[in-house]
Amino acid sequence: xxxxxxxxxxxxxxxxxxxxxxxxxxxxxxxxxxxxxxxxxxxxxxxxxxxxxxxxxxxxxxxxxxxxxxxxxxxxxxxxxxxxxxxxxxxxxxxxxxxxxxxxxxxxxxxxxxxxxxxxxxxxxxxxxxxxxxxxxxxxxxxxxxxxxxxxxx
Numbered sequence: 693x694x695x696x697x698x699x700x701x702x703x704x705x706x707x708x709x710x711x712x713x714x715x716x717x718x719x720x721x722x723x724x725x726x727x728x729x730x731x732x733x734x735x736x737x738x739x740x741x742x743x744x745x746x747x748x749x750x751x752x753x754x755x756x757x758x759x760x761x762x763x764x765x766x767x768x769x770x771x772x773x774x775x776x777x778x779x780x781x782x783x784x785x786x787x788x789x790x791x792x793x794x795x796x797x798x799x800x801x802x803x804x805x806x807x808x809x810x811x812x813x814x815x816x817x818x819x820x821x822x823x824x825x826x827x828x829x830x831x832x833x834x835x836x837x838x839x840x841x842x843x844x845x846x
Contacts, residue, residue, distance in 0.1 A: 694723060695744035697757075699737040705767050705811055709757040713746065714738055752782045766811040773804035 698712035714723040725736055755778040758771045777800040784793055826833060832843035839845075 694740050695742075695746060696738055696740040697744075699739060701737075702808075703812070704761055705764075705808055706758050706760045706762075706771060708759075709739075711744065711746075711754045711756070712736075712738060751786055753778055755779070762811065764811045766807040770804040770807040770811075773800050773807070776800050777804070 693713050694716040695711075695713045697709040700708040700710065702708065712725075712727070714725050716723050723738065725738070729736075755775050758774065760767045760771060777797050780793060780797055780800065781789065784790065789797065826840050826845070828839070828841040828845055830840050832838050832840045832845070834844055836843050
């Protein structure tokens with residue numbers, strides 16, 4: 693078994709390193725990733741770490757290493773929530789989460805995902821906000837090609 697990191701690139705938002713292991717057939721063949729993924733992926737970026745090990749006597753889940761690729765506060769908050777979820781899950785020994793812990797972990801996951809969606813697709817300004825920022829001689833935002841004052845400006 694070869695320990696290391698599976699590296700995931702999440703668009704322009706963040707990259708993530710996940711503790712991972714692959715099977716090394718020791719005969720020069722390609723390493724084999726035996727971990728099922730949803731959705732399935734054909735390849736992963738795996739970085740070996742010869743100093744890494746796995747504690748088979750614990751049920752604690754190691755937290756991933758996440759690095760924001762943007763200064764967006766929504767991304768920073770989402771990454772904190774992911775780590776909070778791992779810390780929460782690790783408060784329970786074993787694999788069966790009590791309903792209250794499971795519910796809280798799900799809430800943390802959904803809040804983090806919501807923040808990431810907000811960072812990917814910020815809400816467009818409302819009509820009132822757009823109108824306040826448009827100068828009288830600016831092109832009209834409706835796309836007519838006319839000056840704002842001659843089109844939708846009052």
